[in-house]
Amino acid sequence: MSTQAPHLKTANQETGVAGSRGLSQYLVMPVVLGIALLALYVYVSLQELDSIEERSLNAARLTRAVWEHIQLTAVSTLLTLLIAIPLGILLTRPFTRRIRPYIVTVLTVLQAVPTIAILVLLAVAFLFLGFAAAIVGLVLYAIVPVLLNTMVGLEQVDDAVLEAGRGMGMSRTTVLQKIELPLAIPVMLAGIRTALVINVGTAALVTYINAGGLGDIIVAGLSTNRIVVQIVGAALTAILALLIDYIAGLIEDLLRPRGL
Amino acid sequence: MTSADSHETRQVMIRLEKLTKHYPGQQRNAVDGLDLDINEGEIVVLVGPSGCGKTTTMKMINRIIEPTSGRIILNGEDVTRTDADQLRRRIGYVIQQTGLFPHMTIGENVATVPKLLGWDKSRTDARVDELLNMVNMDPEIFRHRYPKQLSGGQQQRIGVARALGGDPTVLLMDEPFGAIDPITRDRLQNEFLRVQSEVRKTIVFVTHDIDEAIKMGDRIAIFKEGSQLAQYDTPEQILTAPADDFVAEFIGRGASLKRLNLSYVGDIDPRPWPTVSVSTSIAEARETLRNAAESALIVVDEAGRPHSWVSPEELNRAGEGSSLKEIGQTPRAIVEPRATLSDALNELIAARYAVTLVVDDTGKLQGVVDIEQINDSIRSMRASAVTEARASLGGEP
Numbered sequence A: 001m002s003t004q005a006p007h008l009k010t011a012n013q014e015t016g017v018a019g020s021r022g023l024s025q026y027l028v029m030p031v032v033l034g035i036a037l038l039a040l041y042v043y044v045s046l047q048e049l050d051s052i053e054e055r056s057l058n059a060a061r062l063t064r065a066v067w068e069h070i071q072l073t074a075v076s077t078l079l080t081l082l083i084a085i086p087l088g089i090l091l092t093r094p095f096t097r098r099i100r101p102y103i104v105t106v107l108t109v110l111q112a113v114p115t116i117a118i119l120v121l122l123a124v125a126f127l128f129l130g131f132a133a134a135i136v137g138l139v140l141y142a143i144v145p146v147l148l149n150t151m152v153g154l155e156q157v158d159d160a161v162l163e164a165g166r167g168m169g170m171s172r173t174t175v176l177q178k179i180e181l182p183l184a185i186p187v188m189l190a191g192i193r194t195a196l197v198i199n200v201g202t203a204a205l206v207t208y209i210n211a212g213g214l215g216d217i218i219v220a221g222l223s224t225n226r227i228v229v230q231i232v233g234a235a236l237t238a239i240l241a242l243l244i245d246y247i248a249g250l251i252e253d254l255l256r257p258r259g260l
Numbered sequence B: 001m002t003s004a005d006s007h008e009t010r011q012v013m014i015r016l017e018k019l020t021k022h023y024p025g026q027q028r029n030a031v032d033g034l035d036l037d038i039n040e041g042e043i044v045v046l047v048g049p050s051g052c053g054k055t056t057t058m059k060m061i062n063r064i065i066e067p068t069s070g071r072i073i074l075n076g077e078d079v080t081r082t083d084a085d086q087l088r089r090r091i092g093y094v095i096q097q098t099g100l101f102p103h104m105t106i107g108e109n110v111a112t113v114p115k116l117l118g119w120d121k122s123r124t125d126a127r128v129d130e131l132l133n134m135v136n137m138d139p140e141i142f143r144h145r146y147p148k149q150l151s152g153g154q155q156q157r158i159g160v161a162r163a164l165g166g167d168p169t170v171l172l173m174d175e176p177f178g179a180i181d182p183i184t185r186d187r188l189q190n191e192f193l194r195v196q197s198e199v200r201k202t203i204v205f206v207t208h209d210i211d212e213a214i215k216m217g218d219r220i221a222i223f224k225e226g227s228q229l230a231q232y233d234t235p236e237q238i239l240t241a242p243a244d245d246f247v248a249e250f251i252g253r254g255a256s257l258k259r260l261n262l263s264y265v266g267d268i269d270p271r272p273w274p275t276v277s278v279s280t281s282i283a284e285a286r287e288t289l290r291n292a293a294e295s296a297l298i299v300v301d302e303a304g305r306p307h308s309w310v311s312p313e314e315l316n317r318a319g320e321g322s323s324l325k326e327i328g329q330t331p332r333a334i335v336e337p338r339a340t341l342s343d344a345l346n347e348l349i350a351a352r353y354a355v356t357l358v359v360d361d362t363g364k365l366q367g368v369v370d371i372e373q374i375n376d377s378i379r380s381m382r383a384s385a386v387t388e389a390r391a392s393l394g395g396e397p
């Protein structure tokens, strides 16, 4: 799924060139996704479905899978933010300068381990399965981009601006709230968006540890060798990923401070 | 540009006592046992070669850099250990890179300190407008703009306005005009001096440009390596009686010429010059010129303003019926009393009769200045500076 993300990014950048995006440009993605959904529906209704396919592709089951998928993505991303952003702030304060390189190295190495390996490890070594285990795996994987972007975003703030703030009598906390964080937001949001896209894609894998999601549909299609089911599962995952990325983009545009 | 004697009577606003800064890992102290008094309402310029500790000294005053030892006394109060945030709200701070907050509008930037001080909205808004007007930036146009929508010079003006936000008594400025082109810099310096004549802050101004120091400073502190004071005195004294070879070398060769920036045309009496009114007849004008030692006449209009120069040749060529209005050359070298002698010299070098005309505020001719008068004034400045330097030596055991 993650191959979809870079493709979408370039599309966004192209539309962004013209300055602030017009309303019509904001409408393009929902319309495209709507058409894709419609096409998928028409395609499936034109097929002669056998009983296995009928069972996999009923509305209740699909809705549940989509809903589980959204929950997995939302909860894991939220937890990621709750951990990574404060950690990122902490790791850019002067008093953590010494330990900073070690922590960043550990996290980067951790990210190089494939998620599926983490999931399997959790399941096999700790007999840890289901929703909670899936969340742990997803969070571990998504922390790094959010953390690194938070740190980069905070560190790229011009020293002169910070000195001016302190020089006028702002406390450290005020400087963080009023200057550093607002100026770091664009970079931080990019990291958060990456985490979201990673999570929505990786959530398709957690079916292997019984955590549900759209992965259920794909795996059902694979194990019964039903192409239509596989296509529906994959297409829904892709559409959901694109939709979430689109919403994240909207939020990014909304929260980006003016004047930058 | 106050006169040399007035600072003696004024109150000390900032006193630095044995102020020392040692950066970890450095061999020498960046600032070493500095004693310095800065009087209320004066601009003291810290100047010296790169790395001599000017910035470090200045930033210790608002404790952006904490001193290793020594004391900082602000208006009689020891602030070396007090709450730094509270202290800084009383001290304006302008830095070279402006440090404007890019995500805040110009209005929000200027309102920073008033907000920190808890002023209400109407008082803050009024203050922002007042300050923007003070630095010649129309509030209606600029209040809602963002810093990146301004030119470098405009950003620097906002930097100054923002520093004045909480009406501080003291202003610290670290090379505020350092990154600006020479023409804009000159304009900003003049503008700043005008603002200062209104607000009368105590200002510590860091630069490494001696010309800027001479122009801006009521007193100049020339630093050697390690913040050792080489000389602390008025620009006049430093130019005319440098304390040692280091200072002399730092001022450079142009010291006499630089001194001309410190005296004004108004300080010297303009010399009279044969002058006739435009209504005078050609014959009368010829008569006046014949009896004069000078080689041309100045023609003034009904209001006494310079109209033209006429030479003997032009008078001879002119027919009996013609008027002085129609002949002669428009004068170009004209200065007002507020112009510096340097300006006057510049004008007269290129002028036809080697003099520059002096006019008052209404444009009325007062007389002329020539190179002899400028020379005399340099000589007398030097003499009085030497006397003053001798007097100060005589006072010590």
Ligand SMILES: Nc1ncnc2c1ncn2[C@@H]1O[C@H](COP(=O)(O)OP(=O)(O)OP(=O)(O)O)[C@@H](O)[C@H]1O
Pocket (backbone or CB within 6 Å): B023, B024, B026, B030, B048, B049, B050, B051, B052, B053, B054, B055, B056, B057, B208
């Ligand atoms: N943060 C720092 N850590 C270590 N040494 C420093 C630090 N800041 C300044 N120094 C050293 O202290 C000395 C004085 O520096 P300072 O910045 O005060 O000089 P300056 O007179 O302002 O020079 P310039 O004209 O180049 O701005 C220099 O030798 C400099 O290398």
Ligand SMILES: [Mg+2]
Pocket (backbone or CB within 6 Å): B054, B055, B056
């Ligand atoms: Mg400096």
